[in-house]
Amino acid sequence: MEKQIETLQQQLKQQEKLASLGMLSAGIAHEIQNPLNFVINFSKMSEKLLKDLTEIVEDNEDKLPADDREEIDDIVADLKENMEKIVEHGERAISIIQGILLVSRGKENEMLPADINHIVKEYVWLSYHALRANHKGFNVSIVENYQPDIPKMMVIPQDLSRAVLNLMNNACYTVWNRSQKEGEDYKPTISVKTSFKDNQIEVSIADNGEGMSSEVVQRLYENFFTTKPIGQGTGLGMGITRDIIENKHGGHLTFESEVGKGTCFTFTIPAKKP
Numbered sequence: 001m002e003k004q005i006e007t008l009q010q011q012l013k014q015q016e017k018l019a020s021l022g023m024l025s026a027g028i029a030h031e032i033q034n035p036l037n038f039v040i041n042f043s044k045m046s047e048k049l050l051k052d053l054t055e056i057v058e059d060n061e062d063k064l065p066a067d068d069r070e071e072i073d074d075i076v077a078d079l080k081e082n083m084e085k086i087v088e089h090g091e092r093a094i095s096i097i098q099g100i101l102l103v104s105r106g107k108e109n110e111m112l113p114a115d116i117n118h119i120v121k122e123y124v125w126l127s128y129h130a131l132r133a134n135h136k137g138f139n140v141s142i143v144e145n146y147q148p149d150i151p152k153m154m155v156i157p158q159d160l161s162r163a164v165l166n167l168m169n170n171a172c173y174t175v176w177n178r179s180q181k182e183g184e185d186y187k188p189t190i191s192v193k194t195s196f197k198d199n200q201i202e203v204s205i206a207d208n209g210e211g212m213s214s215e216v217v218q219r220l221y222e223n224f225f226t227t228k229p230i231g232q233g234t235g236l237g238m239g240i241t242r243d244i245i246e247n248k249h250g251g252h253l254t255f256e257s258e259v260g261k262g263t264c265f266t267f268t269i270p271a272k273k274p
């Protein structure tokens with residue numbers, strides 16, 4: 001009895017931590033959105049100004065020495081490219097933030113008809129871009145294999161996307177980590193697959209990363225268990241993912257893993273027609 005109470009108290013504490021974490025990230029995401037919009041809008045405005053400038057230069061072509069003319073053209077082209085990069089990356093940051101907002105405060109537990117392939121694809125690439133933005137020069141091949149024509153199914157979209165994002169983030173992290181140790185010969189690869197059979201949706205994400213030791217396998221779903229350095233992992237991802245798949249969608253989450261070879265997570269969800 002005492003032990004049970006203790007366990008329950010611990011679970012409660014973790015739930016509280018989770019809830020405040022969710023609120024915190026929603027708050028931060030919200031606050032970052034505004035300054036980010038400024039960055040994007042001013043870059044777009046500057047792009048227009050550059051266009052005006054180019055026109056003025058063109059109108060006065062005959063008054064400028066050829067050398068200067070060439071230099072101005074080069075500078076303007078570079079500036080234009082820089083502005084485009086600022087807009088592109090700013091917009092990506094906005095979409096990541098919108099993902100966080102969606103995840104942390106979307107309507108709770110609402111089942112909606114959704115295109116599974118669309119959700120999987122979107123969050124796989126969101127995770128990929130986040131990885132690329134954080135580790136300049138690193139690349140991983142993503143092998144996609146989506147069964148076409150999977151009918152729309154009732155799911156909790158923001159939860160399902162969160163599950164895909166968690167699995168994909170873990171896969172990205174492990175291939176990146178392995179590449180840091182092994183260098184050139186190692187070819188980081190993540191394979192994503194969806195299928196629909198026996199009235200079940202199946203999604204798998206396989207990486208050729210480090211694999212999991214037996215200790216990690218045992219503690220995988222424990223809240224706050226992480227092998228990542230401080231600041232890089234909270235250790236909540238897998239617990240949340242399993243809760244989403246098994247409790248919220250009545251599905252199954254399984255995995256196969258081998259140290260030095262990689263890991264494949266697979267989840268199935270019984271299909272609910274809209």
Ligand SMILES: Nc1ncnc2c1ncn2[C@@H]1O[C@H](COP(=O)(O)OP(=O)(O)OP(=O)(O)O)[C@@H](O)[C@H]1O
Nearest residue numbers: 170171174211226227228233234235236237238263
């Ligand atoms: N694909 C994988 N390959 C190797 N190890 C993995 C993989 N997925 C999970 N793990 C291990 O399981 C641990 C727990 O994963 P989990 O997603 O719960 O937390 P995390 O990724 O460390 O942090 P976060 O809360 O940010 O997701 C990871 O720290 C890692 O050691």
Ligand SMILES: [Mg+2]
Nearest residue numbers: 166170237238
């Ligand atoms: Mg994780």
